[in-house]
Amino acid sequence: MEPSIDKAKAEAVKEKAKFTLVQELGGIELLDASYQKQNFSRHSHEGYTVGVIETGAQKFFRTGSNHLAPQNSIILVNADEVHNGSSATDNGWSYRAMYPLPQQFSSINQELGLPSSGAPYFPEAVVYDKSMADMLRTTFNTLKESDNRLLRESMVYATMVKLMARHSKHKGETQTQALAQPQLTLVKQFLDDHPAADISLEELARLAGLSPFYLIKQFQRAFGLPPHAYQIQSRVRLAKKLILSGHKLLDVALECGFHDQSHLNRHFKRTMGVTPGLYAKEYNFVQA
Structure with missing residues (x-):
């Protein structure tokens, strides 16, 4: 009995995710995570994902491959780019990782007076850039350990500017x-705008003035997910906001349009890598 308990504890240690919200640039979400069996379903985030692999290897889908x-x-x-993720090793x-929003990149461009004030586009899903990886690590450590506001803000700005300069392209509009x-x-x-709405495919098709079949096909082509899967992502995003506002998880599930709390738990974990309860417990607000 004891060996199985020890094994279960060991497995649990390998599945960890700690979210932190830092106040720089109006708030940027950070993640420090380790996974072994986590299998992320295809999903998207409002912000960019900028992450450094510390150990092991990850395989994931992005940009059609x-x-x-x-x-x-x-x-x-x-x-808003559809992706998934799982381990590439035993x-x-x-x-x-950090998840800056498009407007945060845009605001830096405007402050620097760059010709393009739009959000950047990163064409490569994986890049090998030791100095950039080291700078990201230094920034993560600074945000975790230092309460010097000037230092924290300076590191965030410098890191995002360097990342854009070395690895992004600017487009007037996204793909x-x-x-x-x-x-x-x-x-x-x-x-x-209405993630919790109980709306049918036929009603969405009427809203768009398209046939249901054509809507599904073209919506997935444009946004990477069919309408029903995109609705789930919108509900998870709303759930995050409600959880951070202190709402009870059962209320969150119902307000977001999920059938019950278990339904919320399943989709939230497949998107965020943790259950809503752990997300609420582990999320820390770091004051500058």
């Missing part, structure tokens, strides 16, 4: 926007 990110490589996922992987027709954008906006 699969990628492998080994130790010391940098993972880059654009905002021993799992660990990484540290998703270029593909999307006005009718599809209308459906996306509805799902963003």
Whole structure:
């Protein structure tokens, strides 16, 4: 009996995720995680994913193909870009990441007076750049350990500027926007604004003035997910906000349109890597 308990404890240690919100640039989410069996379903984030693989290797889908990110490589996922993730080794992987929002990159461009004030696009899913990886690690350590506001802000600004300069392209509009027709954008906006709405495919098709079949096909082509899966992502995003506002998990589930708390738990963990309860418990607000 005891050996099995010890084994269970050992397995639990390998599945850890600690979220932190730092106040720089209006608030940036950080993650320090290690996983062995976690298998992220296809999902997207409002912010970019900028992460450094610390141990092991991760395999993931992004931009229509699969990628492998080994130790010391940098993972880059654009905002709202569909991706997934799982271990590429038997021993799992660990990484540290930040999730800056598009407007935070844009604000830096504007402050620097750069020709393009739009959010950047990172064409490569995995990059090998030792100096950039070291700088990201230094920034993560500074945000974790230092309460010097000037130092913290300086590191965040310098890191994001260097990341854009070395690995991004600026576009007047993103690839998703270029593909999307006005009718599809209308459906996306509805799902963003009303994630808890109990709406049918037929009703969405009428809203867009398209046939249901054509809507599913073109929506997935434009945004990487079919409408029902995109709605789940919108509900998870709303759940995060409600959890951080102190709402009870059962209330969160119902307010977000999930059938019950277990339904919320399942989709939240497949997107965030932790259950809503652990997310609420482990999330720390770091005051500058």
